[in-house]
Amino acid sequence: MTRYVALYLRISEDKTGRVEGVKAQERWGRAYAGRTWPGLPVKVFADNDISASNGDRRPAYEALREALAGGEVAHVWAVEQSRLERREVEWFRLAAELDAAGITELHTNRDGIVRVRDEIAGIKAVLNAAEVRKLRERVTDKMAEIAAEGRPAGGSVFGYRAGVDDGGGKTLVIVEEQAAIIREVADWLLAGWSPARITETLRDCGVVGVVRRRVRDAAGEVVKDAEGRAVRRDSRLTTSAVKSMVTNPVVAGLRVHKGHTVPAVWSAILDRDVWDAVRDRLTAVRTVEGRDGRTREVSPIQRHTGRRYLLTGGTARCGICDMPLVCVERQIRSHRKPYYQCHPNRGGKGCVGIVGDPLEAHVVGVLLDELDKPEFLAALAADDHTQRRDEITTALRGIDAQRNDLAAMWSAQEMTADEWRTARHGLTQSEQRLRAELAEVPPPMSRVDPRQIRAAWPAMNLDERRETISTYVERVTVKRAKPGTAGFDEGRVDIEWQTR
Template sequence: MHKSIRAVIYARISLDRHDEAGVERQEELCRRLAAAHDAEITDVFIDNSISAYAGGHRPAYERLKAAIAGGRVDRVYVYASDRIARRVRDLIDYLDVCTPGGVTTHTVTGEVLDPASSSGRFLTTIMGAVAEQESALKGERVRAARRQAAERGVRRVHRRSFGFTAGMEHVDAEAQAIRDGIDGILAGQSLSAIARDWTERGLTTVRGGAHTRGSVREILMRPSVAGLSSYLPTRPDGSKLRADREIVAEGQWEPIVDRDQWERAQTILSNPARRHPGVGGAEVHSPLAGLVICTCGDTMYRRTRKSHRADAPRRAFYSCRRSVPGRQHVTIGNELEALVAATVLAHLEQPDATDTLAAALAPGDAAADLIVERRDLLQRRADLEEEMVA
């Protein structure tokens, strides 16, 4: 009895769709080829708008490899070999998954990737190297085009940014929120307060999410809101650091805020003291954060939740991340801060409190050294985080 060939289709298209067949067209052509081979298509795996060269996660591709490793596939059909991988090491990894079951890969463009054949593996590696080189050259052209556009003051975006339409026209309500946010920063308002204000106005992120202090900070630090065109280069390892961002030209769009006002706000927003309680005189909102330990052994942090009464302020409490399953966890009310404060004050009222503190913080003492070390580490972390792109 003739055993049917269990075949699957894998289709992928990247964000740059030039000269690429769409995933629907890829699937159609693969089905025609499978029919000519009397192969039965049992599943279709599609990754849409995902690059195979950038190294990002491809959910459908991972499911495909799992199906091959699980012995549920005899043959794979793709439009071209570079749909599977555009880097040699990824292609070799794919062949290693296919080898135990002898799974072959057939392409509409005429290639056959056969892991059982030494010549097949050799040719596949060569094709992978060619595809990798093509992707690298394509990446260089794209980066050069982006920089040239930035230097002309043209903003090329796939989606709009907060405050602007896709055509860089102002969205009135969002633009006004940005102006008020910059004014608030210059007046000493916190990012969290600005985020709450934007939420109360009914404003969301461009993806529809609620604003946080992080999203507000990122928006207010964008050069585009001051009418400035910038370029963020990609480092050799593929990473991007905000510290590398270059302002290269005046943008060809109307600024939302004055440049001088924006630059003064950047000085405040870039201050690491705003991001680490207790450093540089910043206000401490969670005095016990990181100092309280849960019964599970994890560190507890200060959190807030809405009160049952609409007119009541948010309720604060301490809890851990509950990241250790199967262990007992506790939640402690914000009264803990008052209890600790009262205990500390009671000790400070003792007659020997001054002598005790002086002895504890004597030069060379381990506690004093740890305090200095903690301060230095916090500052170093602040400097590093300032360079990293979130």
């Protein structure tokens, strides 16, 4: 495609009421183009309608922006800069789009050559570069986004197969048994299960990866069948495949095109709220501005306690002085082993000590046995924190919505850049406060079906195991050793349950 010189013409009225028609402007523009870029084709974009600068509809202007985004334009000319765009913010946006299209200069008859980058340097004083980039991406992708119409991209997606709708258009059709797995994965994640653990559970149920791999022989050659086609085998389900099952916009009935999201033509498997919440848990790593003004990535759920043992942090306590036991590595015979003790560092008096591994194994064993009993399950304390968690999550989502509203207001010139920044700063502070609070709310372990814990235990990580224990165990009291006993004595250990 040969790129062309774009002449942007707009009828306008000058201060004296004199109308400058587009025909005259076209003559000036063609003359300029002929002198400056001899031989290059010229295309005219003319808005032949006098209208105010606020909210005016300018089809040719929009067409020019689309042509810029499409890489069709080599040079741009207008009789003067304000003819192209007189609104300051919009001009900055257009300057960014020109720059993105590789057009570094705007040629005019009255303002000379306007160097676009200089203008962008100006906007950088107001906004940071990332904002400019986002703005630019948002705008230039708009047309492509509409073109996408929410039709599916190629490729296989777990939960769907390719299909055709009533109108003959491409769509996706839900595969019910896969959709059921997706919904289950979402439930488990929201109940606090780790992706690794969910993957393990699904593998045990015979779920395999979406991709079917080619089989290779011992020499590394692809094995082929009688018709010469590669023989394929199931692939092992991976944790990242499980994550993408539930975070993929496709399952929420969304079509994403170059970072923009449009409603898709197919049906969703997960409700938008559920999908949002799952992504909050798994992928919503966002850049936020810290108190120090620096930006950093945050993931909403950062629950690593940094603890190394199951019963520390107040669960295991001294049966004599009631202080929390600490656990340290201690030389026992020829091995270093975890050892829980009533330690002066935590206010204890050294009253009791007990070898860690058998203590932990005992508590876990009793807990798993109890979880098998209907009467124990019936007496479990309810999760008192669900409501608070939901409130915080809703508030966080509200902050995101407000951010978008602010950006829209700013872009519509309903507020100044200073006001915008101040408002955003306020939102950032609220967000930090909410995220900190969310991290303090106990995780929703009791929403996990307790009957599944035994099967899931081997695949749980330490934090998850600690969470499980603190959900069901109120405290573990360790009494003094009876003189003369050797080895682990479970009679020294009392377990109190979190029952209502």
